[in-house]
Amino acid sequence: MTPWLAMLAFGAFHGLNPGMGWLFALSLGLQQRSERVIWYSLLPIAAGHAAAIVAVVLLVMAGLRFVPLELVRWLTAAALLALGIYKLFNYYRHPRWVGMKVGALDLFWWSFLMATAHGAGLMLVPALLGVADGADSHRGHAGMAASANGAMLLAVGVHTLSMLVVMGSCAWLIYRKFGLAVLRQKWINFDLIWAVALLLVGIVALLMAGSA
Template sequence: MGWPLAVSAALMERKPGRLWRALAALAGGHLLSMLAILLPFTVLLWLVDYQRQIQIGAALLVIALGIYLTINRRHPRFLARVRPTQLALWSFLAALAHGAGLMLVPIYLGICKTIETDAGHAAASVLMTSNTTVALGVALLHSLAMMTAGGALAFGVYRWLGLKFLSKSWFNLDLVWAASLILVGVIALVMA
């Protein structure tokens, strides 16, 4: 139904070539919308077929990252200064990289096999699969709790303690993070 928009674009700019450019843009948008719906389901089917191989590959990747972080102790410089206009993007990428939402996908998809033995996984599965409103409420409440705790710390440091306190009392958990990645990777490899 976008063809009238293509005609309108060509008429407004009085150039016949704009018709084809508009049609290409409309076709591209339509294709992207179909891919956004179809690709995740295709990928999920592929993931089920190759679950063991993916588990082994992911475990090896996590172990390699842990070893790399143990050897290379330098923190990435581009993370040192994030502009205020980029905070939402940074937060999205950091949460994505740390698996904030991704850790819930196996429970949501029902591929977490510990439901019979683990009441926490069972409760999360029931909440996430039976009531979307509750799942969204949990996500909102979690975000609010994280922001409240982080906001209280940030306000305290900003208002009373200052940057000098922060620079003198900072402790680096990179080595602990690297060791935990290696441990989790080894456990995942053994269980695969």
């Protein structure tokens, strides 16, 4: 159950981070003075984020066909620590791919690229491997691969739903209670928090790899 709770928690954390999309949706809603625009914008943003996670899941699935699980764990830990260290010293740099006049497809690709650039999918790999392990333990040998793959994809859905709920709550609350004034305030530095989170997950992944 712990890996599933981790997927829910990471979903909430990703949804809370304005860099993952809800601030973009809020800005569009305020620009057009429409609450409906916020909800409309969040859907392709969540879909793009989910697609980035699924891309990582597919890489993990492919990797496990040729590489032992133990090695995948070590590689994941190393990649998380490397990306975390990089982000720690470059958290102030923001990739910019689109302007404010965007459609649903633009939002989808922006979200996909942003999640990929920030290592959102990589952050979930330790939990996804835990989900796959749990699924394997309840199946016979013949159904292990299909069960693990299905469980990981379901976990992505749980993660995305959790993220969407938190994103929507943040955007709606600020739109209703604070409006444009909140955009002029000093924000908590979520980019720095994200870098630290990558490092912490990397350390946990390293410990998991060492104890496996």
